[in-house]
Amino acid sequence: xxxxxxxxxxxxxxxxxxxxxxxxxVGDKATDFKLKNVDGKMVSLANYxxxxxxxxxxxxxxxxxxxxYESRIMALDKEYAxxxxxxxxxxxxDPVALPADSYENMQKLAxxxxxxxxxxIDESQAVSRTYGAKxxxxxxxxxxxxxxxxxxxxxxxxxxxxxxxxxxVKYVENAVNALLAGKEPAVTxxxxxxxxxxxxxxx
Numbered sequence: 001x002x003x004x005x006x007x008x009x010x011x012x013x014x015x016x017x018x019x020x021x022x023x024x025x026v027g028d029k030a031t032d033f034k035l036k037n038v039d040g041k042m043v044s045l046a047n048y049x050x051x052x053x054x055x056x057x058x059x060x061x062x063x064x065x066x067x068x069y070e071s072r073i074m075a076l077d078k079e080y081a082x083x084x085x086x087x088x089x090x091x092x093x094d095p096v097a098l099p100a101d102s103y104e105n106m107q108k109l110a111x112x113x114x115x116x117x118x119x120x121i122d123e124s125q126a127v128s129r130t131y132g133a134k135x136x137x138x139x140x141x142x143x144x145x146x147x148x149x150x151x152x153x154x155x156x157x158x159x160x161x162x163x164x165x166x167x168x169v170k171y172v173e174n175a176v177n178a179l180l181a182g183k184e185p186a187v188t189x190x191x192x193x194x195x196x197x198x199x200x201x202x203x
Contacts, residue, residue, distance in 0.1 A: 023132010024140065026188045029148035030056075033127045035090065035120035038103075038110040043118045045088070045142075045149060052084030053143040053152070053179060055172060058133040060091045061109050062100035063195035066136045068163045070113065073137065076157070076172060077117040085141070085176050087117040092128035092136070097198040125200060135194035141175045141185075152179060155190030 024030055034044045045054055057073055059066045077087035095102040103121050110119045122128050131140055132154075141153035153175035160168040175185035 023130065024151045024154065026151050026154060028151045030140065030142050030151055031130065032149070035122055035127060037118045037120050038107040043088070043120055048086060050084065051086060051144055053141065054149065055080060055085055055087045055176065056131070056140040056142060057087055057089045057137055058092050058128060058131070059089050059137040060093050060101045060195070061105050062098050063136045065161060065194035068161070069137050069157055072157055074113065074115065080176055081116065083180060089117055089119045090122050090127065091119065092122045092125055092133055093198045094125070094200045096200070128197060133197060135192045135196060137194050138192035139172050141172060141179070143179050153185050153188050156192050161193045
């Protein structure tokens with residue numbers, strides 16, 4: 001009996017690891033986090049008392065895709081923070097592998113571009129793994145509910161990775177507009193195209 005219990009516990013632990021490793025899917029409740037902002041202060045989703053939800057963007061300094069989307073990320077915060085959906089940007093990369101993504105360089109970029117949203121560093125990469133972020137940029141739209149922050153959209157910001165289209169399908173905007181209108185997003189998941197996240201080497 002003791003052996004069976006041990007095997008069962010190992011199976012449950014393995015399943016839990018698998019789910020966490022794969023990250024969130026639409027409909028999951030996202031747990032809060034506390035990460036350091038470029039101003040030195042710790043930021044959590046709970047800090048935003050009046051928010052209706054969040055646009056959580058995993059992005060970084062060095063990636064050409066992240067750079068191409070930078071102005072569009074800034075525009076999202078300008079458009080939707082006042083409507084209750086602020087941008088929360090998180091840099092997931094290991095700065096040892098990519099010095100351009102160091103905390104100091106994040107501070108410089110945020111100051112240079114006058115970011116109106118927090119730019120957080122995920123030093124342990126635990127939050128990025130929990131969300132299942134795969135690329136930069138990779139977006140998660142969360143809706144705040146009485147039961148928690150529910151994932152409503154995962155994927156790309158729009159269908160214009162190169163930033164050359166005059167007519168874009170604006171996935172994040174469409175998702176947030178739907179939520180603000182009391183509706184469910186028509187498109188809930190797309191493929192995030194960008195630079196692969198640079199994970200810390202295991203020791």
